[in-house]
Amino acid sequence: MSVLVQFAIGLVFGLGLVIAGMSNPAKVLNFLDLAAIPSGGWDPSLAFVMAGAIAVTFIGFRLVLRRPQPIFGGTFHLPSATEIDARIVLGPAIFGVGWGLAGFCPGPAFTALTTGGSAAAFFIVAMLLGMSGARWLANRPSALLPATPHA
DSSP, rough: OOOOHHHHHHHHHHHHHHHHHHTTTHHHHHHHHHGTTTOOOOOOOHHHHHHHHHHHHHHHHHHHSSSSSOOSSSSSOOOOOOSSHHHHHHHHHHHHHHHHSSSOOOHHHHHHHHGGHHHHHHHHHHHHHHHHHHHHHTOOSSSSOOEEEEE
């Protein structure tokens, strides 16, 4: 895939995050604060963003996977694991806790960097440290998370 195509895809993704308000941690935290429903402080707008993203992905996957290979060449990289294990439960749980505490997840944090926010920079540093720690743990033998080599 050419650098220009990759740039265009990233630009559309980033613009979508900004337009949807996903790069604003206050908006995300107001969506995740279900306790604010009785007082009217809950912001349900991101539910519509998520529903739209799910619909586009649902249709897109069905159309794309009919093809023998991606449009720009190469091969499809799809998960091969079929079992639910500790990794598939703990990873999203940690992701969700981090999202709920900070109001950022990786994509929106990088788009928020363009506004010069130090909170986004702090989050990205913490995220990279967490990813490094997870990789280190994943490469150690453990009863909870069996080792899988990473390239």
